[in-house]
Amino acid sequence: MRLVLLGPPGAGKGTQAALLASRYQIPAISTGDIFRANVRGGTELGKQAQEYMNAGALVPDEVTNAMVRDRLAQDDAAHGFLLDGYPRNPDQAVELESMLVELGVTLDAALEITADFDVVTERLLGRAQIEGRADDTEPVIRKRLEVYATSTAPLTDYYSGRGLLLQVDGLGAIDEVTERIVAALEAR
Numbered sequence: 349m350r351l352v353l354l355g356p357p358g359a360g361k362g363t364q365a366a367l368l369a370s371r372y373q374i375p376a377i378s379t380g381d382i383f384r385a386n387v388r389g390g391t392e393l394g395k396q397a398q399e400y401m402n403a404g405a406l407v408p409d410e411v412t413n414a415m416v417r418d419r420l421a422q423d424d425a426a427h428g429f430l431l432d433g434y435p436r437n438p439d440q441a442v443e444l445e446s447m448l449v450e451l452g453v454t455l456d457a458a459l460e461i462t463a464d465f466d467v468v469t470e471r472l473l474g475r476a477q478i479e480g481r482a483d484d485t486e487p488v489i490r491k492r493l494e495v496y497a498t499s500t501a502p503l504t505d506y507y508s509g510r511g512l513l514l515q516v517d518g519l520g521a522i523d524e525v526t527e528r529i530v531a532a533l534e535a536r
């Protein structure tokens with residue numbers, strides 16, 4: 349199974365990615381998690397990413413694409429993967445296509461978790477109380493949603509045009525959303 353997960357910040361991508369990865373025995377590759385681990389570790393990549401993340405902006409494509417290219421070439425991704433948070437704009441989607449051609453594989457689906465902006469803002473503000481992520485403040489959440497609307501939302505049409513899009517409602521309990529996703533994947 350080779351999947352990309354789409355959806356606004358707070359729709360539940362990271363949450364569902366972990367559950368799906370364990371169900372389908374494939375690695376969940378979260379560009380956000382990889383950046384955060386590098387920020388914590390004080391690496392050069394972390395230094396490059398931190399200012400963009402804290403501002404709610406996308407990390408530059410050349411940095412992100414190179415990181416994903418390396419990650420997809422690792423052995424554990426040979427038999428499937430779930431990309432969480434990548435691609436995030438049409439240029440990254442084109443770049444992903446060329447990586448997959450080089451690897452000789454194709455995507456099975458692009459799964460979009462939908463949720464309206466009021467709901468996701470509430471969730472992210474709730475997470476801020478627990479995890480204290482630097483980008484979960486109200487002004488940065490607003491910026492992330494703007495970036496989503498302008499840069500990432502066009503991927504819905506991009507993947508729909510390729511016959512790969514599956515849309516699932518992200519409202520409701522976490523396990524209900526997982527059930528909807530599994531049903532959508534199995535009905536393909």
Ligand code: B4P
Nearest residue numbers: 357358359360361362363379380401406407433471475522
């Ligand atoms: P990400 O780490 O991808 O963060 P995110 O979009 O906010 O989603 P996340 O996965 O964390 O949250 P989720 O919806 O699961 O990106 C962070 C930053 O990294 C970006 O702003 C950017 O700077 C950079 N970046 C990442 N990828 C990039 C790329 N490709 N190119 C350039 N830059 C990139 O969950 C949110 C909350 O909702 C959680 O608290 C969860 O518990 C809760 N929740 C989930 N499902 C729920 C449900 N059904 N009901 C109630 N709550 C729920």
